[in-house]
Amino acid sequence: xxxxxxxxxxxxxxxxxxxxxxxxxxxxxxxxxxxxxxxxxxxxxxxxxxxxxxxxxxxxxxxxxxxxxxxxxxxxxxxxxxxxxxxxxxxxxxxxxxxxxxxxxxxxxxxxxxxxxxxxxxxxxxxxxxxxxxxxxxxxxxxxxxxxxxxxxxxxxxxxxxxxxxxxxxxxxxxxxxxxxxxxxxxxxxxxxxxxxxxxxxxxxxxxxxxxxxxxxxxxxxx
Amino acid sequence: xxxxxxxxxxxxxxxxxxxxxxxxxxxxxxxxxxxxxxxxxxxxxxxxxxxxxxxxxxxxxxxxxxxxxxxxxxxxxxxxxxxxxxxxxxxxxxxxxxxxxxxxxxxxxxxxxxxxxxxxxxxxxxxxxxxxxxxxxxxxxxxxxxxxxxxxxxxxxxxxxxxxxxxxxxxxxxxxxxxxxxxxxxxxxxxxxxxxxxxxxxxxxxxxxxxxxxxxxxxxxxxxxxxxxxxxxxxxxxxxxxxxxxxxxxxxxxxxxxxxxxxxxxxxxxxxxxxxxxxxxxxxxxxxxxxxxxxxxxxxxxxxxxxxxxxxxxxxxxxxxxxxxxxxxxxxxxxxxxxxxxxxxxxxxxxxxxxxxxxxxxxxxxxxxxxxxxxxxxxxxxxxxxxxxxxxxxxxxxxxxxxxxxxxxxxxxxxxxxxxxxxxxxxxxxxxxxxxxxxxxxxxxxxxxxxxxxxxxxxxxxxxxxxxxxxxxxxxxxxxxxxxxxxxxxxxxxxxxxxxxxxxxxxxxxxxxxxxxxxxxxxxxxxxxxxxxxxxx
Numbered sequence: 001x002x003x004x005x006x007x008x009x010x011x012x013x014x015x016x017x018x019x020x021x022x023x024x025x026x027x028x029x030x031x032x033x034x035x036x037x038x039x040x041x042x043x044x045x046x047x048x049x050x051x052x053x054x055x056x057x058x059x060x061x062x063x064x065x066x067x068x069x070x071x072x073x074x075x076x077x078x079x080x081x082x083x084x085x086x087x088x089x090x091x092x093x094x095x096x097x098x099x100x101x102x103x104x105x106x107x108x109x110x111x112x113x114x115x116x117x118x119x120x121x122x123x124x125x126x127x128x129x130x131x132x133x134x135x136x137x138x139x140x141x142x143x144x145x146x147x148x149x150x151x152x153x154x155x156x157x158x159x160x161x162x163x164x165x166x167x168x169x170x171x172x173x174x175x176x177x178x179x180x181x182x183x184x185x186x187x188x189x190x191x192x193x194x195x196x197x198x199x200x201x202x203x204x205x206x207x208x209x210x211x212x213x214x215x216x217x218x219x220x221x222x223x
Numbered sequence: 224x225x226x227x228x229x230x231x232x233x234x235x236x237x238x239x240x241x242x243x244x245x246x247x248x249x250x251x252x253x254x255x256x257x258x259x260x261x262x263x264x265x266x267x268x269x270x271x272x273x274x275x276x277x278x279x280x281x282x283x284x285x286x287x288x289x290x291x292x293x294x295x296x297x298x299x300x301x302x303x304x305x306x307x308x309x310x311x312x313x314x315x316x317x318x319x320x321x322x323x324x325x326x327x328x329x330x331x332x333x334x335x336x337x338x339x340x341x342x343x344x345x346x347x348x349x350x351x352x353x354x355x356x357x358x359x360x361x362x363x364x365x366x367x368x369x370x371x372x373x374x375x376x377x378x379x380x381x382x383x384x385x386x387x388x389x390x391x392x393x394x395x396x397x398x399x400x401x402x403x404x405x406x407x408x409x410x411x412x413x414x415x416x417x418x419x420x421x422x423x424x425x426x427x428x429x430x431x432x433x434x435x436x437x438x439x440x441x442x443x444x445x446x447x448x449x450x451x452x453x454x455x456x457x458x459x460x461x462x463x464x465x466x467x468x469x470x471x472x473x474x475x476x477x478x479x480x481x482x483x484x485x486x487x488x489x490x491x492x493x494x495x496x497x498x499x500x501x502x503x504x505x506x507x508x509x510x511x512x513x514x515x516x517x518x519x520x521x522x523x524x525x526x527x528x529x530x531x532x533x534x535x536x537x538x539x540x541x542x543x544x545x546x547x548x549x550x551x552x553x554x555x556x557x558x559x560x561x562x563x564x565x566x567x568x569x570x571x572x573x574x575x576x577x578x579x580x581x582x583x584x585x586x587x588x589x590x591x592x593x594x595x596x597x598x599x600x601x602x603x604x605x606x607x608x609x610x611x612x613x614x615x616x617x618x619x620x621x622x623x624x625x626x627x628x629x630x631x632x633x634x635x636x637x638x639x640x641x642x643x644x645x646x647x648x649x650x651x652x653x654x655x656x657x658x659x660x661x662x663x664x665x666x667x668x669x670x671x672x673x674x675x676x677x678x679x680x681x682x683x684x685x686x687x688x689x690x691x692x693x694x695x696x697x698x699x700x701x702x703x704x705x706x707x708x709x710x711x712x713x714x715x716x717x718x719x720x721x722x723x724x725x726x727x728x729x730x731x732x733x734x735x736x737x738x739x740x741x742x743x744x745x746x747x748x749x750x751x752x753x754x755x756x757x758x759x760x
Contacts, residue, residue: 033594057704059739063685063760097686101757102648102660104683116665118631118636119644129636136632153320191738 032068041205042079049184050158050168060191065122071109073140089140092116092133096125134160141167155182280418281375282408287344288313292402302329303344358505359479368500377417416492423447433494441467477742509539511603518594532600533575545605546571556593569630569666571606584638684742684757691754701753707733
């Protein structure tokens with residue numbers, strides 16, 4: 001292949017069907033589940049963008065999905081080319097429906113001294129808090145539980161995530177599947193008797209897919 | 224006071240007329256004879272200076288106790304670690320009447336008086352109290368000096384006239400101190416050291432002339448000098464027990480034996496040598512006003528005015544190299560009392576943009592009852608600001624993720640949502656699942672603690688319900704969004720009997736037909752019902 005063609009193909013705006021784009025900006029945050037990583041562009045979670053998790057009821061394994069990545073973010077700095085001041089990133093939980101249980105977080109390897117829990121009174125305050133946390137650049141990941149997340153709100157979260165170079169995760173109910181959203185990745189979580197299935201509904205740079213029992217063959221993780 | 228004359232031979236003591244040279248620019252200063260000046264005999268003793276200053280010494284012997292609590296009639300004692308054993312340092316009157324003396328060990332004191340309240344000595348608190356007293360004493364004189372851990376020196380010569388007499392001035396000071404609850408001993412002398420020693424000896428004495436000084440000092444015991452024990456022991460060994468004995472010793476021998484420093488101390492006390500002291504000044508506070516031409520209710524314009532005030536504050540702090548932790552805005556209205564808005568910051572800061580951000584967030588929630596006519600900004604105590612070294616930022620990636628900016632984020636979130644709703648977590652060594660963790664206020668200390676090691680061999684759910692939820696039971700099985708099947712368990716937890724919140728439970732991991740997993744438990748004992756406690760997220 002001659003150089004001009006090679007150069008052209010390096011442009012990130014060109015979507016190459018099955019080949020992964022090899023630019024570092026597209027490198028995803030490894031999720032810790034190889035079955036899932038295979039279907040995600042960049043081999044992992046989109047780093048500076050909004051991910052939406054749609055679930056029917058709590059307990060489907062939605063947190064378990066994120067735990068390895070969150071544990072890694074809170075322990076070490078993710079960008080390795082920093083020489084100065086590489087502190088671990090904070091994980092902010094905004095308006096969680098129940099209490100995140102610290103001993104369990106500890107079992108998954110999350111650094112508890114980098115966990116921040118915020119309990120706003122209503123959804124507009126939750127959105128404001130999420131935007132502040134994302135844009136500040138300190139929080140490596142922000143988890144938001146909000147019923148009302150319309151298109152403009154998700155776009156604002158996406159912009160704030162890009163500005164602060166943080167990873168935004170929004171949890172919504174399955175009814176929101178039909179709504180439009182500016183998220184870079186939308187995953188539907190359905191729990192079944194034979195393990196949890198993930199449906200990748202929307203993926204920027206990738207293709208929709210279904211991952212059956214994503215956590216199979218991983219017995220080193222608790223539960 | 225005019226300085227001593229330059230011409231050497233005034234051995235006769237006759238007054239020299241003032242020299243006035245009008246024609247040429249002479250540096251010769253006019254000579255005026257001062258009342259009480261001593262001639263210079265041909266001896267080696269240095270000149271004695273006249274009593275031009277009067278020093279009032281306030282000695283607070285019970286400061287460790289009074290700094291913590293004042294004016295209460297409770298049996299209380301302050302203890303300190305002496306040679307590794309906590310011993311009573313000072314006891315209140317009520318404790319002393321019960322028989323507690325300084326030097327008792329803490330155990331002995333508690334055995335003697337079980338309801339004695341003991342507190343550890345707090346030197347920081349003592350220092351703060353002393354400095355605040357120095358600030359209070361500034362109303363009597365312009366020169367206040369803080370000496371030693373419990374001594375204040377006031378220079379009174381200039382204030383005697385204003386307060387209509389030395390006696391009255393001393394009585395005012397004494398009453399003021401008594402009113403605040405301090406037990407102090409006062410003494411007035413021409414030199415600061417003499418005043419200190421007299422006050423420490425407990426003499427309520429007032430010496431105005433240096434001639435009487437030596438004779439009064441001579442009667443003082445050696446304990447009020449605060450010299451090390453070895454020195455006083457050797458002096459006792461020589462048969463000297465009073466200060467007068469030391470003053471009569473030959474100077475060179477004394478200096479050789481005990482050091483030239485002690486000799487200089489004696490000279491300074493008697494008045495032979497000057498004893499300059501450093502004056503104490505209360506730190507400056509920032510307060511500024513901004514008056515608007517018209518009444519304003521537009522929040523944007525009010526915020527602009529506030530920003531100007533913040534810039535003035537920043538300039539003030541920058542020049543003095545200080546930073547503040549607390550500032551207060553007062554918004555004045557014509558017909559209403561002023562509205563005040565306090566902002567606080569964990570780490571003392573002076574950047575305008577940070578304070579303005581906090582102000583803007585708090586201002587949104589603030590309802591001003593009427594249009595504003597004037598704004599006042601008052602800043603709290605300034606602290607010396609530590610300079611922060613920063614890194615040159617070339618690329619976007621070098622954005623500093625320092626601990627300081629997480630504090631800013633938490634303050635912003637707390638300002639809008641409420642400070643107690645933003646917190647971190649930590650684990651507690653506790654078997655009861657509900658109490659195995661607690662929220663931590665991050666602003667109190669930036670957590671970088673070592674967490675407890677994770678539990679082995681057991682699974683804990685990622686979601687915990689604040690209160691366990693009772694479950695309906697169908698055919699002996701608990702029901703939550705479907706009939707639950709128990710998968711793993713039981714894990715028996717029986718603990719907490721020493722509190723009122725003892726538990727005796729069997730915990731199970733249960734799955735419902737949809738595949739969700741829950742952490743349920745059943746009480747052992749009287750009420751056997753199924754409860755949902757956690758959800759395996």
